Amino acid sequence: MKYGIRQALGPCAFACFSLHTMAHMPRIIVEAAEALLDQEIKVLDKGFVRLVDYMGGDQRIVQSARVSYGAGTKSYRQDRGLIHYLMKNWHTSPFEQVQLTFHTKMPIFVARQWVRHRTARLNEISGRYSVMKDEFYLPEPENIRPQSDNNKQGRSEERFTEDQEQEIIGVFSEEQRSVYANYEKLLNLNVARELARNNLPLSLYTEWYWQIDLHNLFHFIRLRMDAHAQYEIRVYAEAMAQCAKAVAPIAYEAFEEHILGSLTFSRAECEALSAMFAEKTVELTGRNLIAFEEKLAKIKTKEPLAAPDDPPEEPHLPQG
Numbered sequence: 001m002k003y004g005i006r007q008a009l010g011p012c013a014f015a016c017f018s019l020h021t022m023a024h025m026p027r028i029i030v031e032a033a034e035a036l037l038d039q040e041i042k043v044l045d046k047g048f049v050r051l052v053d054y055m056g057g058d059q060r061i062v063q064s065a066r067v068s069y070g071a072g073t074k075s076y077r078q079d080r081g082l083i084h085y086l087m088k089n090w091h092t093s094p095f096e097q098v099q100l101t102f103h104t105k106m107p108i109f110v111a112r113q114w115v116r117h118r119t120a121r122l123n124e125i126s127g128r129y130s131v132m133k134d135e136f137y138l139p140e141p142e143n144i145r146p147q148s149d150n151n152k153q154g155r156s157e158e159r160f161t162e163d164q165e166q167e168i169i170g171v172f173s174e175e176q177r178s179v180y181a182n183y184e185k186l187l188n189l190n191v192a193r194e195l196a197r198n199n200l201p202l203s204l205y206t207e208w209y210w211q212i213d214l215h216n217l218f219h220f221i222r223l224r225m226d227a228h229a230q231y232e233i234r235v236y237a238e239a240m241a242q243c244a245k246a247v248a249p250i251a252y253e254a255f256e257e258h259i260l261g262s263l264t265f266s267r268a269e270c271e272a273l274s275a276m277f278a279e280k281t282v283e284l285t286g287r288n289l290i291a292f293e294e295k296l297a298k299i300k301t302k303e304p305l306a307a308p309d310d311p312p313e314e315p316h317l318p319q320g
Helices: 002-009 011-022 031-036 058-066 076-088 093-097 108-114 162-188 193-199 214-224 231-247 249-260 267-277 286-301
Strands: 040-043 047-055 099-107 121-124 205-213
Touching: 031 047, 031 231, 040 231, 047 231, 058 076, 058 093, 058 249, 076 093, 076 249, 093 205, 093 214, 099 108, 099 214, 099 231, 108 205, 108 231, 162 193, 205 214, 214 231, 214 249, 231 249, 267 286
Parallel strands: none
Antiparallel strands: 040 047, 047 099, 099 205, 121 205
C-alpha cells in the first residue's frame, strides 16, 4: 500500500502526505501516568524505580492496530475489546508503539539479571567517569534464607534463627565497609577509577536509564514477577508493573487476564490432562510431573473471579 502511494505521489508529495497523516495522531496524555512522572517508587533498602517519560497509551495501541484497515475512532467499549483481542491472540506489534523510560537504582547483581532483557535501550552510570557511591544492598532479616534443597538457583522457605540472621547481616556489612575503604584508599593513591573499582562487590548500587516498549515490558514483568524469580528483582518488576498500569490501564488489564493469570500446557501435559479426565494413569515422571502438578495446584488455589460487569467486546474485524 505505502509503496503504491509513494510511487503515485513521488517522494516529496509522499513526505507531505505522511506528515499530514501523523498530524492526526497527537501526543497522548494519560493523567495517571502524568501523576506518576518523576516520582520515586522505593525498592529494597536504597533503590528506586522512577518513570521518567512515556509515549502513547491505550489510545495509541488501538490507533496503530486500526491503521492497517483504516477504521476510525471507536467507543471505549470497542477499544477495550480490541486490546483484549490483540493480547489474547498474540498480536504484539501495536503494544510496541507504547514506550516507557525509567530511571532505576538497583544492586549490581540485580542489574546483571535485568540486562538479559536485550530488547531495551539503556545507559548506565560509569565507574570509569564517576566515583561510585558508598551504597550497598543489605537484605532484611526475613529475606535471608538457606539454600533450597530442590532449587539450585533459589533460597529455601525456611528461615535462620534470629541470631544467625544478625550474624549474616554483620558479615555482609563489615565486608562492604572494608571493600569501600580500600576503594577510597586506591583513589587517594591516584589509581585510575577504572582500576580502583576492580574489587567492588555485586551488592553495590548502580543506576541507569532504561527505555522499553510495552510489549517487551510485559514480557519482563511476566518473567520477573513470577514466584520463581529472585525476590530482589521481583520487587522491581512489581514497581514497573505499577508504571505500566498507569500508562496503559486497559492493556495492563488484558495482560493480567490473558498472560499473568493464565497457564500454558505442553503437548505432554495436555496428554496428561486428557488421561486425568479419562481416569487413566498420567505418564509424566520426575521433574516433568512436578511441574505439571505445580500448574494443577495453581488452578486449585486460584480464587474464582466474579464475572466482570462490563466484559470486553469482541471486535468485528474486516474480512480479507
